[in-house]
Amino acid sequence: MLAAAVIAQPSLAHDHAAGVSPDNPLANKVREINARFADVSVATAEGYAPIPCVSGVEGGAMGIHYVNGALIEDDVVDIGKPEAVMYEPQADGSMQLVAVEYITTKGPANLDGHLFSFTNAPNRYGLPPFYELHVWAWRANPTGTFADMNPNVSCDATVAATN
Template sequence: MTIYFCNKLLMAGAVLSVCTAFAQAHQHDAASVPGANPLADKVRAADSRFLDVSVATAEGYSPIPCASGITGGAMGIHYVNAEYLKDDKIDLARPEAVMYEPTADGMLKLVAVEYITSKGPASLDGHLFNFNSAPNRYGLGAFYELHVWAWKGNPTGTFADMNPNVSCDPTVAPSQ
């Protein structure tokens, strides 16, 4: 349908960049569309219980401040499970962190999960983790991590660290 729509616009003399922008915007949300990314689909199936932040807290996750990108965008407020962080296991249904974006109405919207281990090189379903050396801005030892933007499209990629479409405003994490 997108191609048909764009071809009709071109026939009508519309600018090609309109079609390109439309197609790119449509593609950027692909990770959150079922079937577009097999790992994101698996993550949504295993972790959608975290749509309700109270489930995360009930399962031992605690909030840490929202993480903003140095050049823009953010990761959101991480709810981290310290036990999972220590065990170094990678389990699709037990991410070390679940990430929420604060909304204007004071709610938290699930946007992604993060898998973290100090053992590596690490991978999940064929996707290699990113390596973070120490020292780092998180105050952690060296670690491997993989973000999966399963509930909010990320124009920089389903597995990128920062999402330019996520904001930390408002920046106060809710109390438990």
């Protein structure tokens, strides 16, 4: 049993370093199943394409969404195939995985009992009315694991790169 605790420590240390609580079963599943997206080239190889960094007017951000349009169109919610993968741009030009987003036009929708939020049309994404659920599996969010904006995420590195 002690050996199992010692072996598990690096994983827990990583979660703690990111500030993500290990007590959320859905976030834990999302993190485990979608770990491949830590490398943004995996997202692009799987058909995801970036849209500009999304910031909130009251602070915080969602980051740069890498969106897979085919997954949005199929209206299937699959924990291993999020419709969007979200990254925070870093000052060195790299991307740090922070969250995923599940999107469907069929609803009301839920994933493991967590209800999706409804976004009506017209909206800034040019989509028809849709349901969405953010899961902040790699970055702690003081406003909640499933909130839209995260005050611990910034688009500043993107803005700095374009000036």
